[in-house]
Amino acid sequence: MTIARKQFNKPSFILDKKLKQRLDDIATPLGTILVLLLIWQLLTMILPTDLPGPIKVVQETWVLILYPFFDFGGTNKGLFWQVLSSLQRVAIGYSFAAVVGIGLGILVGLNKRLSKGLDPIFNILRTVPPLAWVPIALAALKQNQPAALFVIFITAIWPILINTAVGVRQIPQDFNNVAQVLQLPRTEYFFKILIPSALPYIFTGLRIAIGLSWLAIIAAEIVMSGIVGIGFFIWNAYQNSQISEIIVSLVYIGLVGWLLDSLMAWVQTLILPQSQR
Amino acid sequence: MGADLDFAAEPAIIISLSTISLNIGIPRNIGIPLNIVITDLRPVLFFIRQSIMTSFVTVESLEKTFSLENGGQYVALKGIDLQIQKGEFISLIGHSGCGKSTLLNMVAGLDLPTDGLVMLQGEEILRPGPDRMVVFQNYSLLPWMTVRQNIALAVNNVLSNLSVAERNEIIERNIDLVGLRHAVDKPPDQLSGGMKQRVAIARALATRPKLLLLDEPFGALDALTRGNLQEQLMKICEESHITAIMVTHDVDEALLLSDRIVMLTNGPQSKIGQIMDVDLPRPRKRMEVINHPNYYSYRSEIIYFLNQQKQIKKLRARKTTAIARHGLEKINLEIGFVPLTAAAPVVIAKEKGFFEHHGLDAVNLVRESSWRGIQDGIAGSYLDAAQMPSGMPVWLTAGGLNGEPLPVVSALTMTRNGNAITLDKRFYEQGIITLADLRRMLLESRDRQHTFGAVHPASMHNLLLRYWLAAGGIDPNKDVTVSTIPPAQMVANLEAGNIDGYCIGEPWNVRAAIDNIGYTIATDLEIWDGHPGKVLGVREDWANAYPNTHIALVKALLEACAYCANPANQEEVRMILSRPEYLDCEMEYIDLGDGSHNTCGLHPSPREYAHHQFFGAGVNRPSRTEHLWIMTQLARWGEVPFPRNWVEILERICKVSVFSIAARELELDISYSRGPIHFFDGTTFTADDPIAYLNHLQIKHDIYMADVPLKAPGIQAA
Numbered sequence: 001m002t003i004a005r006k007q008f009n010k011p012s013f014i015l016d017k018k019l020k021q022r023l024d025d026i027a028t029p030l031g032t033i034l035v036l037l038l039i040w041q042l043l044t045m046i047l048p049t050d051l052p053g054p055i056k057v058v059q060e061t062w063v064l065i066l067y068p069f070f071d072f073g074g075t076n077k078g079l080f081w082q083v084l085s086s087l088q089r090v091a092i093g094y095s096f097a098a099v100v101g102i103g104l105g106i107l108v109g110l111n112k113r114l115s116k117g118l119d120p121i122f123n124i125l126r127t128v129p130p131l132a133w134v135p136i137a138l139a140a141l142k143q144n145q146p147a148a149l150f151v152i153f154i155t156a157i158w159p160i161l162i163n164t165a166v167g168v169r170q171i172p173q174d175f176n177n178v179a180q181v182l183q184l185p186r187t188e189y190f191f192k193i194l195i196p197s198a199l200p201y202i203f204t205g206l207r208i209a210i211g212l213s214w215l216a217i218i219a220a221e222i223v224m225s226g227i228v229g230i231g232f233f234i235w236n237a238y239q240n241s242q243i244s245e246i247i248v249s250l251v252y253i254g255l256v257g258w259l260l261d262s263l264m265a266w267v268q269t270l271i272l273p274q275s276q277r
Numbered sequence: 278m279g280a281d282l283d284f285a286a287e288p289a290i291i292i293s294l295s296t297i298s299l300n301i302g303i304p305r306n307i308g309i310p311l312n313i314v315i316t317d318l319r320p321v322l323f324f325i326r327q328s329i330m331t332s333f334v335t336v337e338s339l340e341k342t343f344s345l346e347n348g349g350q351y352v353a354l355k356g357i358d359l360q361i362q363k364g365e366f367i368s369l370i371g372h373s374g375c376g377k378s379t380l381l382n383m384v385a386g387l388d389l390p391t392d393g394l395v396m397l398q399g400e401e402i403l404r405p406g407p408d409r410m411v412v413f414q415n416y417s418l419l420p421w422m423t424v425r426q427n428i429a430l431a432v433n434n435v436l437s438n439l440s441v442a443e444r445n446e447i448i449e450r451n452i453d454l455v456g457l458r459h460a461v462d463k464p465p466d467q468l469s470g471g472m473k474q475r476v477a478i479a480r481a482l483a484t485r486p487k488l489l490l491l492d493e494p495f496g497a498l499d500a501l502t503r504g505n506l507q508e509q510l511m512k513i514c515e516e517s518h519i520t521a522i523m524v525t526h527d528v529d530e531a532l533l534l535s536d537r538i539v540m541l542t543n544g545p546q547s548k549i550g551q552i553m554d555v556d557l558p559r560p561r562k563r564m565e566v567i568n569h570p571n572y573y574s575y576r577s578e579i580i581y582f583l584n585q586q587k588q589i590k591k592l593r594a595r596k597t598t599a600i601a602r603h604g605l606e607k608i609n610l611e612i613g614f615v616p617l618t619a620a621a622p623v624v625i626a627k628e629k630g631f632f633e634h635h636g637l638d639a640v641n642l643v644r645e646s647s648w649r650g651i652q653d654g655i656a657g658s659y660l661d662a663a664q665m666p667s668g669m670p671v672w673l674t675a676g677g678l679n680g681e682p683l684p685v686v687s688a689l690t691m692t693r694n695g696n697a698i699t700l701d702k703r704f705y706e707q708g709i710i711t712l713a714d715l716r717r718m719l720l721e722s723r724d725r726q727h728t729f730g731a732v733h734p735a736s737m738h739n740l741l742l743r744y745w746l747a748a749g750g751i752d753p754n755k756d757v758t759v760s761t762i763p764p765a766q767m768v769a770n771l772e773a774g775n776i777d778g779y780c781i782g783e784p785w786n787v788r789a790a791i792d793n794i795g796y797t798i799a800t801d802l803e804i805w806d807g808h809p810g811k812v813l814g815v816r817e818d819w820a821n822a823y824p825n826t827h828i829a830l831v832k833a834l835l836e837a838c839a840y841c842a843n844p845a846n847q848e849e850v851r852m853i854l855s856r857p858e859y860l861d862c863e864m865e866y867i868d869l870g871d872g873s874h875n876t877c878g879l880h881p882s883p884r885e886y887a888h889h890q891f892f893g894a895g896v897n898r899p900s901r902t903e904h905l906w907i908m909t910q911l912a913r914w915g916e917v918p919f920p921r922n923w924v925e926i927l928e929r930i931c932k933v934s935v936f937s938i939a940a941r942e943l944e945l946d947i948s949y950s951r952g953p954i955h956f957f958d959g960t961t962f963t964a965d966d967p968i969a970y971l972n973h974l975q976i977k978h979d980i981y982m983a984d985v986p987l988k989a990p991g992i993q994a995a
Binding site for chain 2: 182183185192
């Protein structure tokens with residue numbers, strides 16, 4: 001009897017523990033957020049400020065939160081569409097940056113002279129903030145849409161390029177020796193040794209770049225009037241003193257950024273073998 | 278390869294060869310054998326040409342220099358010459374940083390020599406290629422590929438001329454060869470170290486390389502896996518007749534796998550210090566090979582070499598400048614000794630202050646575990662003086678060490694007797710108690726190789742043992758094997774059954790008897806009573822540079838000899854000798870000859886114990902007749918040629934004058950009477966006509982006579 005009961009109890013106990021653990025994982029951040037919201041609310045009640053408290057924000061943006069999919073033409077669209085069109089821009093700019101960055105990075109990584117010549121230039125351009133590129137992009141390309149794409153491209157390319165170059169340069173001598181002893185042809189070396197070996201570095205670059213390009217799109221859109229996008233949406237809201245709308249958009253931006261990063265991390269685990277993660 | 282071994286087994290030609298190479302074809306100094314005269318050198322020359330032509334891999338005066346960060350240069354390798362025959366397995370062994378991997382990389386073509394060249398089948402190696410496949414130290418498997426893909430990458434690229442089906446067949450066969458069928462679709466991360474190395478080996482073998490290069494292939498594996506893999510590799514190499522070069526620092530691994538072991542000296546400017554032929558029968562088994570009688574002598578040879586390399590910096594530092602004091606040219610002396618009962622005079626002179634008494638204030642005793650250490654210490658001038666086996670001065674002077682005469686003098690005989698021949702206990706059980714019994718047993722068991730141990734080619738033990746065997750009608754070069762084993766390893770080798778017996782100084786005979794491992798079949802009392810055991814040896818240039826120091830040294834040791842010989846001091850001497858810094862053994866093993874021990878009690882009629890004689894009338898005076906007899910015996914067994922200028926050599930070895938001055942100043946009675954030497958077989962030896970004596974001996978090696986060109990007596994540069 002005792003034995004049977006013990007056997008029965010044991011798994012349920014483990015299940016309990018797991019569930020508890022899971023609950024704890026969710027409850028703790030939720031609790032923290034609630035506390036922070038409370039503090040925010042209290043602060044807005046105490047301090048003389050135009051900034052709305054959380055309750056007021058929800059009240060004022062109830063429509064926006066409930067109906068993200070409405071579309072009244074022009075720039076008057078739901079938050080979902082705003083975010084989506086921003087994401088589209090990011091996707092285009094980022095893809096260009098990835099292709100060009102990885103390609104150039106491999107070249108620079110393989111060629112010592114090229115690397116010596118370009119390294120300082122990369123290091124200078126890399127630190128230029130995305131907003132600083134906006135006027136140049138507008139002056140060069142005249143139109144809002146391509147200029148926004150360019151800003152994303154130019155922001156995202158550096159981490160990809162530099163990390164790829166490092167990855168190529170850091171191919172373990174062992175692998176190069178194997179290639180040399182086997183006298184692998186160039187293409188074979190490229191696809192069987194170089195790319196797989198540099199892949200972890202490339203992915204690190206890609207993951208940093210996606211965060212940066214999301215940052216850049218907001219900055220770019222804010223100064224580019226008349227386009228659909230979450231950045232301009234914020235700017236527009238500010239012009240109309242709709243602070244609550246801005247706050248909701250910020251939440252959206254943060255959530256999307258987080259999602260994008262998680263997505264890259266997930267792709268990384270799919271592609272890279274265990275040892276290279 | 279086969280021809281090469283036969284060639285090495287014929288020492289008669291070897292002597293001629295070294296002479297030829299020295300004189301570039303003009304055999305001016307060539308030894309004229311007493312029995313065989315080589316008139317036709319053509320076959321020899323043909324062979325030399327042949328061996329150069331057939332060599333598979335040739336490394337010629339190779340040098341490798343690396344540029345340092347600070348702009349300097351580091352010469353890693355210099356003057357490397359190596360020839361490897363097809364099908365040979367070569368190991369490169371040496372300490373870390375000696376450049377063995379660099380050398381391997383240059384054969385692989387991954388690195389290019391700064392000077393000299395590496396050739397494979399007569400073609401210079403300039404770049405890496407699949408004909409020289411490398412098994413890397415850390416496996417170098419591509420982690421993004423499975424086991425099969427890794428092997429396939431190599432096979433598909435190297436053997437691209439074959440059809441897909443053929444290639445797949447090769448891939449699958451090699452996977453099975455290393456037993457990885459079950460892991461074939463796993464990536465390397467999921468494999469253990471041993472499995473990864475098996476993949477690397479399979480990848481290398483699958484490409485059918487002409488030459489397999491292994492860079493510490495088993496270094497990172499646990500002992501069990503390593504052993505299994507070694508056997509697998511050996512089997513594969515033997516079956517497919519693969520030529521291989523392996524870098525390793527594991528002595529047993531090198532011995533198990535190799536045909537030859539190339540030992541590299543420590544950097545900078547590493548070079549080949551020694552090449553050892555490993556003549557162990559194949560196929561070899563890991564557990565069986567260690568029981569081969571030669572195994573331990575090979576092993577101790579390599580370990581000696583490696584230890585020597587480790588100490589080389591220390592040894593160089595030891596060569597301090599001479600400090601003169603008390604009217605002596607040098608009072609800081611390094612004196613070498615081997616821990617034996619016979620070392621008593623040296624030890625006592627240090628412990629009882631006889632050195633200081635004679636003004637030698639800073640004497641340091643250097644304990645060497647083998648006579649090779651003494652030999653190299655004297656040759657390299659790291660030692661000022663040393664306790665030597667009595668044959669060593671003649672052996673060194675006559676060119677026993679690498680054929681280069683090194684004049685060494687002796688002014689003092691420190692001990693006489695104290696040696697005996699011990700046989701394995703099982704022979705006692707077979708009733709072998711006389712030399713005649715031994716001969717009968719040897720004749721009856723010709724199918725079995727019998728091996729005896731001696732401590733050094735130049736030691737009196739070796740000469741006595743051989744004389745004793747030969748007197749009984751046993752040819753020590755043909756009927757048995759005499760191999761060199763350091764004293765301290767002798768008993769262990771006897772116990773393990775690696776050797777059948779040995780001739781050695783105490784305490785090792787007593788020890789075998791007490792431990793019930795062996796028994797004394799003959800003591801020196803029965804072979805040559807009163808033979809010189811250990812002598813004091815110094816380099817001639819040293820003796821000339823520090824004449825007063827030499828006399829003081831002899832005086833101190835002579836007093837110590839007298840002290841040891843006094844029965845009243847026996848307990849004290851034994852106690853001092855047994856201390857860890859000297860013999861490091863129980864006092865009961867150390868016997869100074871009081872006869873109280875019935876040490877040969879195994880025998881039905883106990884032999885008298887081999888007394889050491891440390892002091893007495895005629896005991897300590899160096900004797901030309903004795904050194905001459907040693908000279909005849911060394912020539913008799915082919916260790917050195919018999920010098921035509923033997924009179925000159927004897928004059929220079931035997932420093933009677935130094936002994937006489939020392940003895941006179943100590944006011945000792947130096948009277949002596951010495952007639953011919955009497956041996957147990959009834960023969961006598963006088964210094965009148967050594968050549969006639971040699972000719973009259975029945976059992977002997979081919980004997981050569983040669984001029985031994987000694988440099989004019991010089992003075993050692995301080």
